[in-house]
Amino acid sequence: MGLLSKKDAKLITDPLADNNPITIQVLGICSALAITAELKASIVMAVSVMAVLAIGNVVISLMRNIIPSKIRIIVQLVVVAALVIIVDQVLKAFAYELSKTLSVFVGLIITNCIIMGRFEAFALANKPWRSFLDGIGNAAGYGLILIIVGFFRELLGSGTLLGFKVLGDPIEKTGLYAIGYENNGFMLLSPMALIVVGIIIWIQRTKNTALIEDH
Amino acid sequence: MENRTDKNSYTIIFAIVMVLIVGSLLAFTASSLKPNIAENKRLEKQQNILYAMGVNENDETSANFVSTDKAPELFKKYIKKQLVIQDGKVTEDDEAYLIDVKKEQANAKSGKARRLPLLEGEKDGKTFYIAPIRGKGLWDAIWAYVAMDENMVIQGAYFDHKGETPGLGANIKQRFFMDDFIGEHLLDASNNFKGIDVSKSNADPKNEDKTDNEVDAIAGATITGNGVAAMIKSDLKLYVPFFKNLKNN
Numbered sequence: 001m002g003l004l005s006k007k008d009a010k011l012i013t014d015p016l017a018d019n020n021p022i023t024i025q026v027l028g029i030c031s032a033l034a035i036t037a038e039l040k041a042s043i044v045m046a047v048s049v050m051a052v053l054a055i056g057n058v059v060i061s062l063m064r065n066i067i068p069s070k071i072r073i074i075v076q077l078v079v080v081a082a083l084v085i086i087v088d089q090v091l092k093a094f095a096y097e098l099s100k101t102l103s104v105f106v107g108l109i110i111t112n113c114i115i116m117g118r119f120e121a122f123a124l125a126n127k128p129w130r131s132f133l134d135g136i137g138n139a140a141g142y143g144l145i146l147i148i149v150g151f152f153r154e155l156l157g158s159g160t161l162l163g164f165k166v167l168g169d170p171i172e173k174t175g176l177y178a179i180g181y182e183n184n185g186f187m188l189l190s191p192m193a194l195i196v197v198g199i200i201i202w203i204q205r206t207k208n209t210a211l212i213e214d215h
Numbered sequence: 216m217e218n219r220t221d222k223n224s225y226t227i228i229f230a231i232v233m234v235l236i237v238g239s240l241l242a243f244t245a246s247s248l249k250p251n252i253a254e255n256k257r258l259e260k261q262q263n264i265l266y267a268m269g270v271n272e273n274d275e276t277s278a279n280f281v282s283t284d285k286a287p288e289l290f291k292k293y294i295k296k297q298l299v300i301q302d303g304k305v306t307e308d309d310e311a312y313l314i315d316v317k318k319e320q321a322n323a324k325s326g327k328a329r330r331l332p333l334l335e336g337e338k339d340g341k342t343f344y345i346a347p348i349r350g351k352g353l354w355d356a357i358w359a360y361v362a363m364d365e366n367m368v369i370q371g372a373y374f375d376h377k378g379e380t381p382g383l384g385a386n387i388k389q390r391f392f393m394d395d396f397i398g399e400h401l402l403d404a405s406n407n408f409k410g411i412d413v414s415k416s417n418a419d420p421k422n423e424d425k426t427d428n429e430v431d432a433i434a435g436a437t438i439t440g441n442g443v444a445a446m447i448k449s450d451l452k453l454y455v456p457f458f459k460n461l462k463n464n
Contacts, residue, residue: 038381
């Protein structure tokens with residue numbers, strides 16, 4: 001491994017598990033609830049957040065010495081909003097199909113707490129390259145949880161994965177449905193996303209007891 | 216020691232410069248990309264209309280439009296007439312498909328006359344009447360292109376939405392939902408306009424009964440489904456006089 005130093009590599013691997021934005025820092029829960037009813041949407045959201053967070057982190061990091069501390073949150077908001085709008089416009093002009101798939105997510109990206117959180121906690125105090133890695137790492141940690149939740153919600157709620165009927169056809173009663181299996185419609189509602197995230201947190205902290213906070 | 220960036224004057228100047236830069240950057244991007252975006256939207260309308268009348272590249276389960284570079288040519292080939300209905304009068308207009316339904320609905324609300332676009336398509340000797348309609352879902356606008364025959368029996372439909380929940384309301388643009396409308400009658404047995412209910416208590420999930428004025432709702436998407444039913448009821452009803460005339464002549 002000559003590409004990344006040990007310290008830099010940690011910026012990417014840490015948020016995947018022991019410092020995961022969703023399960024440990026409890027950031028970005030809102031969008032995790034909203035869009036994980038199907039796997040495809042989870043993946044698209046994960047990729048979009050990664051792009052915005054990585055670029056945004058670099059921009060904020062480049063400006064870190066000239067941003068007045070009194071209005072730094074506003075500056076961060078302006079940067080992320082401008083970035084998202086430009087990306088949205090460019091997609092609409094040159095990749096219209098893709099922009100239609102992304103439509104709902106664009107608004108959600110701006111409001112994602114992870115983005116503001118990383119700008120504030122990391123990019124304002126670190127060099128661009130490290131901020132870039134931090135953005136990639138945190139977005140990956142966020143995306144990982146999104147994809148896990150999306151996987152279970154789509155599988156158990158609709159009996160499909162990425163739209164493919166993996167468990168058989170519920171109306172024609174083929175596959176698993178032939179022996180009396182039923183989709184759990186409750187999985188499609190947002191409370192179940194919270195419960196799935198809760199189960200992930202439970203498993204993660206059982207495996208690594210150092211993560212349990214004592215009060 | 217006070218930091219240079221903590222000064223009020225610096226903060227204000229920074230804010231002004233930032234707003235100017237970001238503002239002009241956004242304005243520049245928006246205006247330079249505007250023609251491309253408008254063209255994309257126009258092609259999408261053509262694709263949607265063609266889709267509704269069955270000119271599409273659907274495979275077994277997914278909905279696929281004809282490609283954007285073929286759309287204008289196919290649109291010319293299949294769409295024979297573009298009509299505008301206003302106050303009961305029917306006129307031809309080659310850009311009827313570009314009429315903004317949202318604007319017309321607002322006009323109607325403020326008491327002005329509403330122009331109703333209707334496209335007449337022909338495929339394999341069959342005539343289709345395609346109407347664009349628009350309504351409200353859970354979060355934002357939903358709209359559709361509905362192709363009917365002269366008896367107001369639906370021949371095809373394309374639904375779309377601005378921001379319905381992925382996996383729930385957003386599924387109105389999935390084949391399993393849109394295809395349910397094909398063959399459904401908009402009129403009831405005594406030829407009065409009834410619309411189509413998106414029903415949760417539908418006793419016909421396989422959708423074999425085409426004259427029940429009902430299709431099966433999507434679980435978890437009640438409000439979007441109600442929006443679809445409401446949009447069909449309110450907007451397609453306006454076309455009833457046209458179809459009555461058509462039959463009488």
